[in-house]
Amino acid sequence: MTQTTQDADGRVAVGLLGLGTVGSGTITLLRRSAAEIERRCGARIEVRRALVRDLRRARSADAEAVPLTLEPKDILEDPQIQIVVELMGGLEPARTYVEAALCAGKHVVTANKALIAKHGSALFRVADEHGVTLSFEAAVGGGIPIIKTLRESLASNRIDQVIGIVNGTSNYILTEMAQGDASFETALAQAQALGYAEADPTFDVEGIDAAHKLSILAAIAFGAPITFDAVYTEGISHLTAVDIRFAHELGYRIKHLAIAIRHHEGIELRVHPTLVPAHRLMANVAGVMNAVFVRGDAIGEALLYGAGAGAAATASAVVADITDVMRVIEAEPRYRVPHLGFRAGAIEPQPLLPVSEVVTAYYLRLAVIDHPGALAEITRALADAGVSIESLRQLPPSEEGVATLVLLTHGVKEAQLDAALARIGQLDVVRERITRLRLHQFDE
Amino acid sequence: MTQTTQDADGRVAVGLLGLGTVGSGTITLLRRSAAEIERRCGARIEVRRALVRDLRRARSADAEAVPLTLEPKDILEDPQIQIVVELMGGLEPARTYVEAALCAGKHVVTANKALIAKHGSALFRVADEHGVTLSFEAAVGGGIPIIKTLRESLASNRIDQVIGIVNGTSNYILTEMAQGDASFETALAQAQALGYAEADPTFDVEGIDAAHKLSILAAIAFGAPITFDAVYTEGISHLTAVDIRFAHELGYRIKHLAIAIRHHEGIELRVHPTLVPAHRLMANVAGVMNAVFVRGDAIGEALLYGAGAGAAATASAVVADITDVMRVIEAEPRYRVPHLGFRAGAIEPQPLLPVSEVVTAYYLRLAVIDHPGALAEITRALADAGVSIESLRQLPPSEEGVATLVLLTHGVKEAQLDAALARIGQLDVVRERITRLRLHQFDE
Numbered sequence: 053m054t055q056t057t058q059d060a061d062g063r064v065a066v067g068l069l070g071l072g073t074v075g076s077g078t079i080t081l082l083r084r085s086a087a088e089i090e091r092r093c094g095a096r097i098e099v100r101r102a103l104v105r106d107l108r109r110a111r112s113a114d115a116e117a118v119p120l121t122l123e124p125k126d127i128l129e130d131p132q133i134q135i136v137v138e139l140m141g142g143l144e145p146a147r148t149y150v151e152a153a154l155c156a157g158k159h160v161v162t163a164n165k166a167l168i169a170k171h172g173s174a175l176f177r178v179a180d181e182h183g184v185t186l187s188f189e190a191a192v193g194g195g196i197p198i199i200k201t202l203r204e205s206l207a208s209n210r211i212d213q214v215i216g217i218v219n220g221t222s223n224y225i226l227t228e229m230a231q232g233d234a235s236f237e238t239a240l241a242q243a244q245a246l247g248y249a250e251a252d253p254t255f256d257v258e259g260i261d262a263a264h265k266l267s268i269l270a271a272i273a274f275g276a277p278i279t280f281d282a283v284y285t286e287g288i289s290h291l292t293a294v295d296i297r298f299a300h301e302l303g304y305r306i307k308h309l310a311i312a313i314r315h316h317e318g319i320e321l322r323v324h325p326t327l328v329p330a331h332r333l334m335a336n337v338a339g340v341m342n343a344v345f346v347r348g349d350a351i352g353e354a355l356l357y358g359a360g361a362g363a364a365a366t367a368s369a370v371v372a373d374i375t376d377v378m379r380v381i382e383a384e385p386r387y388r389v390p391h392l393g394f395r396a397g398a399i400e401p402q403p404l405l406p407v408s409e410v411v412t413a414y415y416l417r418l419a420v421i422d423h424p425g426a427l428a429e430i431t432r433a434l435a436d437a438g439v440s441i442e443s444l445r446q447l448p449p450s451e452e453g454v455a456t457l458v459l460l461t462h463g464v465k466e467a468q469l470d471a472a473l474a475r476i477g478q479l480d481v482v483r484e485r486i487t488r489l490r491l492h493q494f495d496e
Numbered sequence: 497m498t499q500t501t502q503d504a505d506g507r508v509a510v511g512l513l514g515l516g517t518v519g520s521g522t523i524t525l526l527r528r529s530a531a532e533i534e535r536r537c538g539a540r541i542e543v544r545r546a547l548v549r550d551l552r553r554a555r556s557a558d559a560e561a562v563p564l565t566l567e568p569k570d571i572l573e574d575p576q577i578q579i580v581v582e583l584m585g586g587l588e589p590a591r592t593y594v595e596a597a598l599c600a601g602k603h604v605v606t607a608n609k610a611l612i613a614k615h616g617s618a619l620f621r622v623a624d625e626h627g628v629t630l631s632f633e634a635a636v637g638g639g640i641p642i643i644k645t646l647r648e649s650l651a652s653n654r655i656d657q658v659i660g661i662v663n664g665t666s667n668y669i670l671t672e673m674a675q676g677d678a679s680f681e682t683a684l685a686q687a688q689a690l691g692y693a694e695a696d697p698t699f700d701v702e703g704i705d706a707a708h709k710l711s712i713l714a715a716i717a718f719g720a721p722i723t724f725d726a727v728y729t730e731g732i733s734h735l736t737a738v739d740i741r742f743a744h745e746l747g748y749r750i751k752h753l754a755i756a757i758r759h760h761e762g763i764e765l766r767v768h769p770t771l772v773p774a775h776r777l778m779a780n781v782a783g784v785m786n787a788v789f790v791r792g793d794a795i796g797e798a799l800l801y802g803a804g805a806g807a808a809a810t811a812s813a814v815v816a817d818i819t820d821v822m823r824v825i826e827a828e829p830r831y832r833v834p835h836l837g838f839r840a841g842a843i844e845p846q847p848l849l850p851v852s853e854v855v856t857a858y859y860l861r862l863a864v865i866d867h868p869g870a871l872a873e874i875t876r877a878l879a880d881a882g883v884s885i886e887s888l889r890q891l892p893p894s895e896e897g898v899a900t901l902v903l904l905t906h907g908v909k910e911a912q913l914d915a916a917l918a919r920i921g922q923l924d925v926v927r928e929r930i931t932r933l934r935l936h937q938f939d940e
Contacts, residue, residue: 081794085652091719091842092651092834189649195795197641197649205633205641207536208529208815275535333777333801350525350812351639354802357777358795368794371652380824380831387827390536398535 062095064378067127067158068102069149070140071115074163074190075102077363078137078370080114085371093375101127103140103149128152135377137370138162147171154178154186159381161373163190163366169264169280172271176391183385187373192265193218195365196358197372198344202272203393209348211273214312215492218265220340220360221249221256222288222308226325227338230296230305236289248340258287259308259323266310269344270321274314275394276402279321284407286324295417295487298458299327302443304415305335309492318403320410327415327491333357334494345494353494408467413442416459417487418476422449426481430457433479437472439464454483460491506539508822511571511602512546513593514584515559518607518634519546521807522581522814524558529815537819545571547584572596579821581814582606591615598622598630603825605817607634607810613708613724616715620835627829631817636709637662639809640802641816642788646716647837653792655717658756659936662709664784664804665693665700666732666752670769671782674740674749680733692784702731703767706754713788714756714765719838720846723765728851730768739861739931742902743771746887748859749779753936762847764854771859771935777801778938789938797938852911857886860903861931862920866893870925874901877923881916883908898927904935 068075082089082097090096101119103126127133128149136153138160140146146167153160155178162168167175168188179186189199193216202211217223221243228239240257243249255261263283271278288308299306304327313320328335333355337343342360347353359365380387392399420426427446434441440462449455461469473486512519526533526541534540545563547570571577572593580597582604584590590611597604599622606612611619612632623630633643637660646655661667665687672683684701687693699705707727715722732752743750748771757764772779777799781787786804791797803809824831836843864870871890878885884906893899905913917930 081652085654085794088654088719089652091838092647094830094839195649196798197645200644200649201641203536204820205639205644205816206812207819208525208533208812210529210532275532331780333780336775336777336780348812350529350808350815352803352806352809354640354800356798356800358798362796364794365796368650368652368792371794372649375651376648379833380827383824383827383831386538387824387831389823394535395538 067133077367165191190369213347216344270312511577609635634813657791660788710754
């Protein structure tokens with residue numbers, strides 16, 4: 053059963069799954085911008101019902117005006133509801149509800165990146181089978197229209213790079229560490245106090261959230277299936293203030309980047325802290341802001357910047373998806389933009405490069421015993437493994453006679469660097485663990 | 497007569513008006529990305545014919561493959577052509593041809609900002625009457641999807657600011673002046689040598705091109721009619737290296753900004769050189785790149801950055817428009833996004849603030865006779881007119897006893913500043929013309 057009618061008076065009925073921060077923000081935005089939306093789309097959006105877990109919880113005045121229910125079927129089986137907006141987050145029961153809504157011929161709009169990263173391919177198939185759309189602009193980059201840009205505006209481009217700061221929590225922590233010379237723990241506590249980080253910050257600071265988003269971006273950019281499990285993921289919890297300071301002195305900032313690059317041989321997908329030249333726009337994205345850099349063969353280099361999270365910005369993307377669906381709700385499915393930008397039959401699996409095959413430049417910091425031959429031994433080990441040094445800085449030894457050596461390398465295959473570091477780690481002159489961070493110049 | 501059929505084999509026939517840089521770039525891109533477009537849209541775009549002024553002119557290999565004509569009617573009256581792409585530039589005969597194409601039931605895609613700024617409102621009406629679309633993403637910001645973002649992605653936002661670097665030529669010249677400490681004339685000559693500026697650079701360096709673009713952006717952002725004639729326009733030809741240097745020393749960069757701000761009392765539309773704090777992303781947009789900052793009540797602050805000109809980037813936007821039209825070419829007109837994002841009946845004229853009513857901060861540079869009471873006289877005149885000083889710097893006098901005074905003011909109504917400067921200009925202690933530049937902090 054496909055819902056194909058708007059109300060006679062141009063009203064579109066929406067059912068909301070979840071009424072947390074983003075859900076409440078969406079209701080507030082729909083009320084506040086009702087006139088603006090009608091001026092643009094010629095129709096009104098009515099939130100007919102919202103699914104919640106607790107009917108008695110205190111809610112905003114806007115949310116109070118919406119009928120609540122504890123029963124999913126009050127939304128999923130209501131024939132008047134044409135669009136279901138899923139804002140519960142998490143995999144279950146979100147997946148089950150979304151699938152049920154699609155099977156009932158309802159369009160679905162979601163902000164759930166984990167759901168799309170893990171189950172997107174299967175859910176898109178269900179949507180296609182039932183002639184409806186599953187939209188997810190809000191899943192990546194909050195209000196930034198990166199999904200629409202990749203799917204529609206860059207339709208003629210062969211895209212070979214998508215690189216972003218896509219997790220506001222991590223970027224806030226890194227900004228605090230850089231500006232306040234703070235430790236990771238101090239900056240995280242600050243982020244938690246401000247509500248930018250959750251009590252359990254693992255998903256954000258260990259890069260899992262960013263990896264979800266990267267897998268979605270890469271699929272749309274390259275026309276490949278979503279492959280979340282293949283993303284190499286490294287968080288920011290091991291970063292120290294001393295490396296951030298050295299990076300600054302060398303003219304770099306450390307950002308937590310999600311990197312998707314397409315080569316002739318395959319695709320690399322990686323999330324990790326990265327040194328970025330200080331003059332690049334990406335290096336100047338501060339606080340909870342997000343930015344996504346795209347390179348295509350026609351457009352060249354482009355960057356989209358904005359709030360990557362927050363109730364209002366995310367709601368902005370949710371409502372953009374709703375208005376897109378509204379515009380073509382009565383039209384045939386073939387008029388709609390395909391879920392991943394490419395038609396379902398044109399999605400092509402592409403080989404994935406393991407991180408050991410990735411070529412990138414590195415920042416290395418070593419604690420070295422102050423001894424005449426030490427530097428020679430280290431540079432010899434690097435040279436033997438084919439690692440070329442771009443610059444090198446040796447800081448005066450501590451009282452214990454341990455000097456700090458900071459190196460920047462040219463681009464080298466990760467496996468080669470690993471080999472060199474394994475050998476260097478065994479040298480008698482090297483103390484402590486070697487710090488190794490990747491570096492991206494944004495010019496290759 | 498409305499064209500409503502695609503070829504049986506999923507081919508869309510396009511006619512090209514104009515085969516200059518962007519026209520040739522569009523043909524090249526369509527050939528190179530034919531497979532990518534078919535993967536995304538399920539149809540092929542065939543350039544059936546191109547209108548040129550000279551059949552014998554040498555062309556690229558890709559362009560050579562397209563049948564040429566000197567006769568507009570070979571395109572405008574060809575019933576097989578469903579989409580006309582106008583890349584001639586200028587007002588006439590572009591306007592006549594575009595109108596004829598729309599009247600013949602053909603969709604039109606154009607990169608012509610002057611045409612849209614001057615005749616957009618009338619042409620949109622013609623398009624609506626004939627059930628077709630006039631698309632113009634390429635008219636502003638080259639490949640940057642700013643039109644689509646404003647029209648679709650920010651549909652639920654009440655937008656109150658759109659501020660951009662929208663002319664690559666001017667930005668290139670300003671970047672050269674800043675980095676090379678060059679004069680305007682030297683930097684312009686450099687831009688001309690590289691093909692970034694035309695032999696007659698007036699449109700670019702005097703801000704007319706930027707004003708065209710600003711009037712289009714403001715209409716879409718605010719849902720107001722396009723009002724090109726109301727834009728206050730000031731170019732960059734009067735800028736001197738000395739002011740750029742002083743601005744740097746004070747922590748600012750000088751950028752040529754196109755500014756549209758909506759206040760309760762009305763809209764301000766102005767194009768002029770502007771001091772921008774050096775840490776803002778906008779201050780770091782270098783060379784021929786463009787960027788547009790948008791502020792909306794839901795999305796907050798966002799910025800889109802990319803190549804604002806060039807054959808490939810502009811062609812990227814042209815082809816994006818073609819693919820958008822292709823998707824809904826057989827659908828009813830009501831499924832399409834309205835020309836200005838708002839439905840024709842919902843476009844509302846809004847009062848325009850004259851520049852004398854605009855409140856902004858200023859940079860002032862004065863040549864002052866080195867005399868104990870000079871500074872007191874100047875600050876008194878400013879205070880009397882209600883101009884508040886944010887900072888002040890006095891440079892040691894030259895051998896002729898003339899000191900340089902550089903002032904930054906707080907925000908003040910332009911009429912008040914004019915009154916103060918009129919009085920200061922008559923003081924005996926002030927020599928030469930007073931230099932006055934506006935300043936925007938991006939935090940109001």
